[in-house]
Amino acid sequence: MAECGxxxxxxxxxxxxxSITLPPDEVFRNLENAKRFAIDIGGSLTKLAYYSTVxxxxxxxxxxxxxxxxxxxxxxxxxxxxVQEEITARLHFIKFENTYIEACLDFIKDHLVNTETKxxxxxxxxxxxxxxxxxxxxxxxxxxxxxxxxLIKGCNFVLKNIPHEAFVxxxxxxxxxxxxxxxxxxxxxxxxxxxxxxxIVKVETEDMFEWIGGSSIGGGTFWGLxxxxxxxxxFDELLHLASKGQHANVDMLVQDIYGGAYQTLGLSGxxxxxxxxxxxxxxxxxxxxxxxxxxxxxxxxDIGQLACLYAKLHGLNRVYxxxxxxxxxxxxxxxxxxxxxxxxxxxxxxxxxxxxGYLGAIxxxxxxxxxxxxxxxxxxxxYAGSSGLMSTSPELCPTQRxxxxxxxxxEMDRLERPLVNLPLLLDPSSYVPDxxxxxxxxxxxxxxxxxxxxxxxxxxxRAVASQPESADAAERAAKFRQKxxxxxxxxxxxxxxxxxxxxxxxxxxxxxxxxxxxxPDPYSKVKQKENGVALKCFQCVVQAxxxxxxxxxxxxxxxxxxxxxxxxxGAKAVSDVLESDPQFGFEEAKRKLQxxxxxxxxxxxxxxxLKGPPHKCALIFADNSGIDLILGVFPFVRExxxxxxxxxxxxxxxxxxxxxxxxxxxxxxxxxAAMDPVVHSALQEEQLLLVQTGSSSPCLDLSRLDxxxxxxxxxxxxxxxxIEGMGRAVHTNYHAALRCESxxxxxxxxxxxxxxxGGPLFSVIFKYEVPAx
Numbered sequence: 001m002a003e004c005g006x007x008x009x010x011x012x013x014x015x016x017x018x019s020i021t022l023p024p025d026e027v028f029r030n031l032e033n034a035k036r037f038a039i040d041i042g043g044s045l046t047k048l049a050y051y052s053t054v055x056x057x058x059x060x061x062x063x064x065x066x067x068x069x070x071x072x073x074x075x076x077x078x079x080x081x082x083v084q085e086e087i088t089a090r091l092h093f094i095k096f097e098n099t100y101i102e103a104c105l106d107f108i109k110d111h112l113v114n115t116e117t118k119x120x121x122x123x124x125x126x127x128x129x130x131x132x133x134x135x136x137x138x139x140x141x142x143x144x145x146x147x148x149x150x151l152i153k154g155c156n157f158v159l160k161n162i163p164h165e166a167f168v169x170x171x172x173x174x175x176x177x178x179x180x181x182x183x184x185x186x187x188x189x190x191x192x193x194x195x196x197x198x199x200i201v202k203v204e205t206e207d208m209f210e211w212i213g214g215s216s217i218g219g220g221t222f223w224g225l226x227x228x229x230x231x232x233x234x235f236d237e238l239l240h241l242a243s244k245g246q247h248a249n250v251d252m253l254v255q256d257i258y259g260g261a262y263q264t265l266g267l268s269g270x271x272x273x274x275x276x277x278x279x280x281x282x283x284x285x286x287x288x289x290x291x292x293x294x295x296x297x298x299x300x301x302d303i304g305q306l307a308c309l310y311a312k313l314h315g316l317n318r319v320y321x322x323x324x325x326x327x328x329x330x331x332x333x334x335x336x337x338x339x340x341x342x343x344x345x346x347x348x349x350x351x352x353x354x355x356x357g358y359l360g361a362i363x364x365x366x367x368x369x370x371x372x373x374x375x376x377x378x379x380x381x382x383y384a385g386s387s388g389l390m391s392t393s394p395e396l397c398p399t400q401r402x403x404x405x406x407x408x409x410x411e412m413d414r415l416e417r418p419l420v421n422l423p424l425l426l427d428p429s430s431y432v433p434d435x436x437x438x439x440x441x442x443x444x445x446x447x448x449x450x451x452x453x454x455x456x457x458x459x460x461x462r463a464v465a466s467q468p469e470s471a472d473a474a475e476r477a478a479k480f481r482q483k484x485x486x487x488x489x490x491x492x493x494x495x496x497x498x499x500x501x502x503x504x505x506x507x508x509x510x511x512x513x514x515x516x517x518x519x520p521d522p523y524s525k526v527k528q529k530e531n532g533v534a535l536k537c538f539q540c541v542v543q544a545x546x547x548x549x550x551x552x553x554x555x556x557x558x559x560x561x562x563x564x565x566x567x568x569x570g571a572k573a574v575s576d577v578l579e580s581d582p583q584f585g586f587e588e589a590k591r592k593l594q595x596x597x598x599x600x601x602x603x604x605x606x607x608x609x610l611k612g613p614p615h616k617c618a619l620i621f622a623d624n625s626g627i628d629l630i631l632g633v634f635p636f637v638r639e640x641x642x643x644x645x646x647x648x649x650x651x652x653x654x655x656x657x658x659x660x661x662x663x664x665x666x667x668x669x670x671x672x673a674a675m676d677p678v679v680h681s682a683l684q685e686e687q688l689l690l691v692q693t694g695s696s697s698p699c700l701d702l703s704r705l706d707x708x709x710x711x712x713x714x715x716x717x718x719x720x721x722x723i724e725g726m727g728r729a730v731h732t733n734y735h736a737a738l739r740c741e742s743x744x745x746x747x748x749x750x751x752x753x754x755x756x757x758g759g760p761l762f763s764v765i766f767k768y769e770v771p772a773x
Contacts, residue, residue: 024107027094027407029385030054031111034092038368039134040150040360041126042324044235046101047361048094048108051369054413058086059521059655061528061663063670078532079667081524083467089414091365091379093358096407101130105137112138119143121368123150123360143368148201150363151193152209155320157362158355159186161379161412163704164499166320166351169333175439176330177389177496180351183428183703184421189318192307194325196220200310206375213310215302219325222299229295230288235324238292243331245293250286252277272297297335304339304350311348319348322356328389354389354499355410378419378694378704381498383505384483384512385411388490388497416653419694419704423714424619424721426737426771433701434502435734439495447752449492452506455572456481459522463514466522480517484510503731504699511656511696521655523625527664530567530626535671537586541631542638542676554607557636558745562764563589564632565725565747567624568658572750586631593747598764599757606743606768614643615741617716621693621700622651623725625660625668633724634672634679641682646716648689650709654696662692689716700728702736726750730765742769 025031030052040047061079096104120140122131124147131142158165164179191209193199197218203209219235226238248270254262255269256278262269275298279286311319319340326332333352340350353359366374387409421428438445460477467473487509495501498509514522541560545553566589577584596603618640622633637647651665660668669690673680682688694706700723722743723729723736729744730753736742744767748754751761 027096027409028104028107028111029092029409029411030090031108034112035116036365036369037115037117037138037140038121038123038145038361038365039127040124040358040364041098041101041122041130042124042360043126044098044324045357046096046098046104046126047124047358048092048096048104049358049361049365050092051365052090052092053087054090055085055087056515057083057518057520059524060084061524061661061667063667077528078535078671079528079664081528083520088416090382091362091374091412091414092385093355093361093410093412094407095357095409098126102133102137105134109137109139115140117368119368121145121364123147123364145364145367147360148193148199148209148211150360150367151322152191152201152203153363153366154359154361155191155322155353155363156186156203156206157366157375157379158353158359159189160184162355162381162499163701165354167354167496168349169330169337169352171330171334171337174442175496177439179439179496179500181432181500181703183431185429188314188316189320190307190311190314190316192303192319192321192323194218194303194321194323198303198306200307202310202314202316212314213306215306217299217302219323222295222325226292226295229291232288232292239296239329239331241289242292242296245287245289245291247272247290247293247297249290250278250294251275251297272301275301293331296331300332300335301339304336305343307336307350308340308343308348312344317348318351320351320353322353322359326352326356328352328356357408358410374414376418378415378417379412380415382411382413382512383487383498383509384516385409386498388494390494390497415694417692417694418707420707420710422702422705422721423710424718424738424740425702426739428703431703431736433699433703433732433736434500434504435731436502438501438503438506444756445495445501448503448506449488451572451750451752452510453485453488456485458572458575459484459510459514463519463522466519466525476517476519480513480519483516484513487513504697504701504727507656507698507727523658524655527625527658527660530658531630531664531668534586534627534630535668537627538630538634538672539675541586542635545635545639551607553639554610555603557639558603558606558766559590559593560586561632561636561724561745562593562747562766564628564630565623565745566592566749566762567627568726568749586627589627592762594759594762594764598766599748599754599759600765600767602768603766606766609741609768609770610643615640615645615720617646617648617713617718618720618722619648619650619713619718620722621724621728622649622660622665623728624658625664626658628724629660629665630668630672634668636722637688638676638678641678641687645720646687646689647682648691648709648712648716648718650691650693652696653692653694653706656696656698659698662690665690698725698727699732702733726753729767734767737771738769739771741771743767744769 033052034050036051038049060082063079118140120142122142123145127144134142159182163182165182166180167177170176170178188204191201191203198215200213201209202212223235227233232238251272252274254267254271254273257273260269276294307319321336337350340348425431436444438448460481463477464473490497491501498505545556548556563586622629640647651660651662653662655661673683691709692706719740721738723733724745726746729746746765748763754761754763
C-alpha cells in the first residue's frame with residue numbers, strides 16, 4: 001500500500017489519539033493480552049508484530065445427563081447448549097510511519113500487561129537507529145535479526161497461509177489486481193527485493209535459500225538520481241512526478257533512430273532504444289515529470305531484465321517482487337510487469353504481494369517465536385481486523401493517499417488444526433474453489449453486495465434473538481452491523497481488498513464480524529430445535545424408504561437429499577418461508593422441488609452406476625442441520641452402508657449459519673444409532689466415521705481441509721465424493737475436478753442465481769461426474 005507523508009507524532013498516548021485516523025485501541029487491538037513482540041523498521045515505515053491470546057465465546061453442545069431419570073422426556077431438546085469462553089491465538093501486524101514511533105511505543109508501554117518475553121526481535125535498517133528508544137520505552141532488549149532471513153520467512157508464511165496473497169498488476173484494467181491462488185507447494189520461487197539496491201534470492205524450501213545475484217542499481221539509485229535531477233527529496237513525491245511524466249520526451253525510442261519499427265529484430269517503434277538519449281542533443285529544458293518517468297523506466301527495465309535472466313537461468317517461473325521501491329506503487333508495478341513480460345516473452349510473471357510490507361516483521365516474529373513452532377499450525381486472515389489492500393491509483397482514492405497518519409492492519413488467527421489439500425483433487429495446483437469471481441463480474445458483484453446489505457438487518461435480529469439473557473446483545477449487534485456494513489462499502493469501492501471477491505469471502509467476512517462481537521453461533525437454538533423435530537421423524541422416513549422397490553428407493557433417496565437441502569436459513573427465499581410457516585416440513589420441501597428433468601440432471605447415469613459394484617468408501621460433505629442432515633443425508637448414508645460402502649461424513653469444525661457442526665453431528669449420530677441398527681453397527685465397526693473439515697464457512701475450499709480428514713481419505717481409499725448444498729457445490733466446487741467419482745447436489749434457493757444458470761427458483765443441480773480415464 002502506498003504510504004503518505006505525515007505530520008509529527010508526539011510522546012504520549014493522548015497525542016497519538018489526536019494524530020491518527022483510528023482510535024489507538026482499534027489499532028493496537030487486544031494489547032493487554034500481548035505475549036510476544038517483533039519489529040521491522042525501514043527508512044520511513046515501522047511494522048510492529050505481536051502475538052496475543054484472544055478470549056471469545058463459543059457455543060458448546062453436549063448430551064443431557066439422564067442418570068437417575070426413568071426416561072428421556074418427549075418434549076426435551078436432543079442436546080443442551082452452553083456458551084463458554086475459549087482462548088485462541090492471534091497474530092497482529094501494524095504498519096505506520098516512523099513519525100509515530102515514539103507515540104506508539106508510549107501507548108504500548110502504558111497498556112502492556114502480560115508480555116512473556118524480555119526480548120524483542122528487530123529487523124530492518126532502522127532497527128539500529130531506534131534500538132535505544134525501543135529498549136527505554138518497552139524495557140525489552142532488542143535482538144537484531146538478519147534482514148534477508150526475516151523476509152524469506154515472512155514470504156513463506158503469507159504464501160502458505162493466505163490463499164490470495166499474490167497478484168499480477170494490470171494497469172488500466174478492471175480490476176487492476178489479478179490474484180493468483182496459492183497452493184501447498186509454494187517452492188521453488190525467486191524473491192527480488194528492491195530496496196536501496198537489488199537482491200535476488202532463490203528460495204527452495206522453508207529453510208533453504210540462496211542469494212544468487214543482485215544489482216547496485218535499485219530504489220536508492222532512483223531516489224538519489226531523482227533528487228539530483230528534480231530537486232525533489234521525498235521518494236513518494238518523486239513517484240508522483242513520474243506518474244504524470246512522458247518518458248518519450250526524454251528517452252530515445254527505436255522510431256527516433258529508424259523512423260519506425262526495426263522489423264529485422266522484431267522491435268516495435270515505441271521501445272526505448274536509449275534512456276535519456278534525447279537529453280544529449282536537445283537544446284531545451286526537460287520537465288521534472290518527464291525526467292522522473294524516464295528514470296523510473298530505466299531502473300525498472302533493468303530490474304525486470306535482471307530478474308527475468310536469473311529466473312530463466314534457474315528454471316523458475318514464479319518471481320515475487322518486494323522492497324520499499326515497490327510498496328504497492330502502480331507506476332513501479334506496471335513498469336516492472338511490462339519489463340518482465342517483454343524480456344521473457346510472457347513465460348515469466350511478475351508477482352506482487354498484498355502484505356509485502358509486513359514480510360520482515362512476520363519473519364522477525366517467527367524467528368523470535370521458534371520455541372512455539374508457529375509453522376506447525378495453519379493460520380487464517382481475520383477479515384474483521386484487517387485493513388485490506390487499498391487501490392493504488394491516485395485518481396481512485398485521492399483522499400486515502402493524501403491523508404496523514406494512515407495505519408494499516410493485518411490480523412491472522414491460529415486455526416486449531418493444520419489444513420492441507422484434499423488428496424482426491426485432480427490437480428491441486430490449478431484448483432480454484434470459487435465458481436464466480438465477483439472482482440471480475442461487475443453485474444454479479446453489484447447483485448451480491450446488495451443482497452448481503454439487504455440481509456444485514458435479519459442477521460442482526462437473529463444475533464440478538466440468539467442471546468436473550470444478554471443485556472448488551474443489542475448493543476453488540478449494532479456494532480457488528482456497523483462493522484460489516486463498513487466492510488461491504490469498502491468492497492464496493494475496492495473489491496480486491498481481501499483478494500479475489502467471491503460469495504464465499506462475503507460470507508466468511510460476515511462470520512468473522514459476528515465472532516468479533518461475541519455472536520459465535522446465532523443459529524444454535526434454531527439448529528437444536530430443528531434437529532429435535534427431524535429426529536422424531538427419522539424412523540418413519542426410513543420405514544417408508546425400506547418399503548419401496550430398489551429403483552424407486554434410489555430416486556426417493558435422491559429427492560430426500562435435495563428436499564433436505566431446501567432447509568437453509570442462509571437463503572432469504574427459504575428463511576422467509578420458514579419464518580412465516582413454522583409447519584413447513586420435509587414433504588412440503590419435496591413439493592417445492594423442480595420436476596425432472598432437473599436443471600442439471602445426471603440422475604440416470606448415477607442410477608446406472610448404482611447397479612454396478614459398491615463404492616469402497618464415500619466422503620460426504622454435509623450442509624445444514626435438522627431435516628437436511630437427519631432426513632436427507634443419513635438415509636442416503638444408511639443405503640450406502642447397506643451396499644457395503646464405508647462412509648466418512650465430514651461436517652464443519654465451527655458454526656456458520658445453520659450448517660451442522662462436527663460436535664452436533666456426533667450427538668445426532670448417537671441418537672440415530674439408538675433408533676437404527678444399521679447406523680449403530682456401522683459406528684461400532686468404524687464403517688461410518690464422523691470427522692471435521694477444519695472449516696467454519698458455509699462454503700468449501702478443498703485445498704484447506706483438516707489434515708486428519710485428508711489422512712483418513714487416503715487410508716480408506718475413498719472413491720466417491722458427495723458435496724451437498726448451494727454454498728459447497730455451486731458457489732464453490734461446481735467446476736472442481738476430482739480423481740474419483742463425485743456427486744454435486746444442490747437446490748437453487750436464490751432466484752437471481754437460478755435465472756443466471758438458466759432455471760427457476762428451487763431448480764435442482766444433480767451433477768454426477770466420473771473422471772476421464
